[in-house]
Amino acid sequence: MSIQTNSFLNTTIHNLSMKETLSIIDEAITDKKQIHHVVVNAGKIVALQEDKQLRESVNNSDLINADGQAVVWASKVLNQPLKERVAGIDLMINLVQLAAERNHKIFLLGAKEEVVSKVAEIYSSKYGNDIIAGFRNGYFNKEDEPSIAKEIAESGAQMLFVAITSPIKENFLYNHRSILKEVNFIMGVGGSFDVIAGITKRAPVWMQKMGLEWFYRFLQEPKRMWKRYLIGNSKFILLVLKEKMGYKK
Template identity: 35%
Template sequence: MLPKIKQRLFSIDITIAPYASFIDRLIEMAVSGVSSYTCVANVHMLVEAYKDSSFAEVVNGADLITPDGVPLTVALKLLNGVRQERVAGMDLLPDLLLESEKKLIPVYFYGGTKDMLIATEQYCLKKYPLLKIAGMYSPPFRPLTENETNTVLNQINESNAKFVFVALGCPKQENWMASMRGRINASMIGIGGALPVMIGTQKRAPKWMQDTGLEWLYRLMQEPRRLFKRYAVTNSVFLFLLFKAYFKPRI
């Protein structure tokens, strides 16, 4: 059982535990069939939650909040004196799929384009041949109608999926998971950009960039037009918050 120890970092409550404990707890949550959701938090999510209190409630309402980015683990050490290893979505996704294959846990993929889901199915067939993929759904680029939502909910629940991997991007996937708690009988995890990296449509940063907190820079080099504004704003806000908190007079 993963201890429910959390540390507040500006706007969100990060779950504190070893990486292996997250895997164990997520498997427990999936097998139980209890509706739950996990947020994989990085600088972007933290800043979005800082700027939007309603989104902060969504994130903090999660059963688990993992520290995805190195900047978050560094901030936890500097501000809270907590040593916490990184728990990244790009590591969680393949590890959870491997455990699901071993333990015969059905999984469902929600989000991404149809082409991405086709590539995901092909990748899983090669990498995890015994994995049971209960279903996949690529939602349209518009809000679903109530009937469409109910149809998808029924499909997921009837598939007996225990994990639902949600790839809608932040903050859409977190809002969706929160709205589905109590309605989808599975453990939902927001995997964001981990899916295209896992299946090889995007490359992951070299290990030295991962370890030094520069993975964002590698992603920026791959998608400069889409990510420049996000990183320019969110990284600046994060650094401002970090310096402000670190140099705040301690009474």
């Protein structure tokens, strides 16, 4: 499949639907190749404007999807329309189901111990114990990263899901991609483990379609999220307007 790429706001996004993304990943695993996947939302795009390491980690990934509806809207404003939003959590849910159908194993890295163990328990209960190659919480020092990557590589997992905040997860996957080469699919999934475990509630579908998922999250944790969304979303809108007007820094 020839993949169209759309480039704007200092990143490149693959113009794919959810179905097309799943097909590419499924084929790569069947062919024993590796796909380093990443999703971008408004906040991440704002961050990578100044964070060169994050920008390198994101733009050197094999597959980049638009996680946020705001990114899809921005693509239309900038005359590079994307087909649809491919939310990281939805992709993960679909891939875990695919893993069960194909007899693949998954590794879960990130979140608190009680959360990641709960996610492993939920998936084991739903799909059988054989689906879990291993799991580990997301609290470790940078010097521990190579040994953790080696543990994952030796686990026999075909898929790795990393639920750690940005830019740590992107840089972890990019910096240790050579160690993780035996894992066919690697991706960061942010706070998805909290949602799967029932710690955080996800916005209703109608809010997701309207691009208001961020607002639903803000309502759940206003003290922690107000700065991220108020300032981050404002910066994103400004970036889009500047690019639309042809402004060059």
